[in-house]
Amino acid sequence: MDDLHSLKKAFLDDIAAVSDLDGLQQIKSRYSGKKGLLTEKLKALSSIPADERRNYGKLVNELKDFIEGTVKEKELAFREIEKERRLLTEKIDITLPGKPFFFGRKHPIYQILAEIKDIFVSMGFGIEEGPEVELDYYNFEALNLPKDHPARDMQDTFYVSDDVVLRTHTSPVQVRVMEKKSPPLKIIAPGKVYRCDSDVSHTAMFHQVEGLMVDTDVSFSDLKGVLELFVHSFFGKDTPVRFRPSYFPFTEPSAEVDIGCIFCSGKGCRICKTTGWLEVMGCGMVNPRVFEMSGYRPEEYTGFAFGMGVERMTMLKYSIDDIRLFYENDLRFLKQF
Ligand code: PHE
Numbered sequence: 001m002d003d004l005h006s007l008k009k010a011f012l013d014d015i016a017a018v019s020d021l022d023g024l025q026q027i028k029s030r031y032s033g034k035k036g037l038l039t040e041k042l043k044a045l046s047s048i049p050a051d052e053r054r055n056y057g058k059l060v061n062e063l064k065d066f067i068e069g070t071v072k073e074k075e076l077a078f079r080e081i082e083k084e085r086r087l088l089t090e091k092i093d094i095t096l097p098g099k100p101f102f103f104g105r106k107h108p109i110y111q112i113l114a115e116i117k118d119i120f121v122s123m124g125f126g127i128e129e130g131p132e133v134e135l136d137y138y139n140f141e142a143l144n145l146p147k148d149h150p151a152r153d154m155q156d157t158f159y160v161s162d163d164v165v166l167r168t169h170t171s172p173v174q175v176r177v178m179e180k181k182s183p184p185l186k187i188i189a190p191g192k193v194y195r196c197d198s199d200v201s202h203t204a205m206f207h208q209v210e211g212l213m214v215d216t217d218v219s220f221s222d223l224k225g226v227l228e229l230f231v232h233s234f235f236g237k238d239t240p241v242r243f244r245p246s247y248f249p250f251t252e253p254s255a256e257v258d259i260g261c262i263f264c265s266g267k268g269c270r271i272c273k274t275t276g277w278l279e280v281m282g283c284g285m286v287n288p289r290v291f292e293m294s295g296y297r298p299e300e301y302t303g304f305a306f307g308m309g310v311e312r313m314t315m316l317k318y319s320i321d322d323i324r325l326f327y328e329n330d331l332r333f334l335k336q337f
Contacts, residue, residue, distance in 0.1 A: 208308065
């Protein structure tokens, strides 16, 4: 009986001195582990005289319950303290300034494309699309550019095979739309085009917006009216516009649209090559040959078409002098738009 008393006392001393869960774990195994002091006492039961055994056994079991209960209580207390400590050290100061989060934004080319689309949509134009991998037929032949036509050299074509190209302009969409729909027609066709070319003003991929209007009495003055309105909405209403005769196999007559140089106000500078004018797009009256190949009767219909480069429009609007800046993905550049 005495050893049980001293065992209990030793246990109480140990418990009083323990300061953390590790220490408590050691006490637990010292007393109630497989080779623990208490377990020893239980094993010793068989060597105790039979008349004392019952009582002794009862006391050992009581001590066992006491020790296990006390250890459990202590453990809960330590866990509670540990939780408090973590709550204090891990608490979040919600008054600190937040970490700034950088949101993505639309690429400048697509911002300008959206602006261009808006202007034409407000004039009643619908939006059409066509494939970027295009048949030679639509890219050239149906646009009055037969295989041996010298004007094919103007466009440095990426050939996929003899009959398939990466479209060099958005004009093939004109033909695809005319094959599918009957007049009257009033559409724009934005999209990517490809040319084997690369310098400060050319990249192998760039964007164009094509325009096409067809009806029974569309005239060159309609073309001028629509494009002047567009230029004034896009560059400002005081921007001078002129139509300069040009040549495209799919329009007749053809013209280039120039605007008064926005860098020197028309006085003449390096950018406008001292002419005072900047070229912004090509246009013209749809060539009757193109109507014929698309299944429209040229005796019945007239129309105009135009095509502009979105990169060029963006560069002019924001005075950017190197087209490659658009495709280097330098955030210092892109974040300015
Ligand atoms: N497709 C021509 C080009 O890429 C532009 C154009 C379109 C000219 C429509 C006239 C009419 O240069």
